Amino acid sequence: MRIPVNAIVFEDFETLDIMGPVELFGLLQEHYQVQFYSLNGGLISNKHGVILQTQPFKDMTVNQHSILLVPGGIVTFDLIQNQPLLDQLKTLALHSGHVLTICTGSSLLAATGVLDGVQATSNKMAFEFVQKLNDKVRWQAQARWVIDGKFYTSSGVSAGMDMTLAFIRDTQGEKMAQLCAEEAEYIWNCNPEIDHFCKVKAD
């Protein structure tokens, strides 16, 4: 049976946050089955002209093997007030085998409390925001991505692809991760400690 990759979206999600990892999992179709979900299902759009058909959260297959993908976007600054979304997200995160957040997707997770005491990172432009949001999270200021137990959290947008390849390596082996990067002709920035954008944003 293929591992469920449950990609969640909401209005004004950041396109590449979710589509980068989806491409990489999608290239390994014999292992993973990607499906898109939103709180209530139906069409979800963003400012990039993307209009996606989704299923409702309640129809998601969540188990010890399933992978939850959580994108970010500027809209997460508002979504941290959306209690119905956060309540359901918390349940999904607690019951998924792995949770991968991209960019400010980690702010949503932080707002649910499931990252309390966990090492995590986020988009470097939103770093003050996430720190203020929940100081119980052990935020890492310089990291392209951070792994702590079942939680993989990445920096902004494109960092999600580098993190996803690391996740594939950790769970399926180095060879499969390399093959996946080659199929996508993606130049994998495979060292999580090299974070160019940390410096860019600090200047």
Place this chain on the structure above:
Amino acid sequence: MRIPVNAIVFEDFETLDIMGPVELFGLLQEHYQVQFYSLNGGLISNKHGVILQTQPFKDMTVNQHSILLVPGGIVTFDLIQNQPLLDQLKTLALHSGHVLTICTGSSLLAATGVLDGVQATSNKMAFEFVQKLNDKVRWQAQARWVIDGKFYTSSGVSAGMDMTLAFIRDTQGEKMAQLCAEEAEYIWNCNPEIDHFCKVKAD
């Protein structure tokens, strides 16, 4: 007025081929307006679980400024036989200000004849296929992307993002391209002559 970015898709399009460039243009919303189109409009899906709402080709704004984005995918091996699609694609390509193809998207364009005599590239795994398809195209075997007049053609999948940043640089300036890459925390492989995957595939 914003420049129309007309992203075309078809059943089983490659996710990141189109979503990588869409993210980058989407980050520059004050300059570009991205919309998705398919031959007859409606919902278009692919094997990565993506189901996209699209408008029909006939509703596309095509002019000397508009940008046509053409993704690839294994399905293009079949689509080169789809004459109704190719006929319309030819008209769109001829009347668009710029045409950007990603991966085997260039095979579709080559099949229409509009690339005859034009320098172009494609996914390196599909290189024999595109060469056989149309030997009047001046195919470049080693290039992450190739520019010839209004045509920008890239290698596989992720190369589309590097090419899109080059396009933004050429048309809006270096500063905007760099800003866009930083916003996406994308490590821009900005030299089109460095093509790691050319070697990978030749081994």
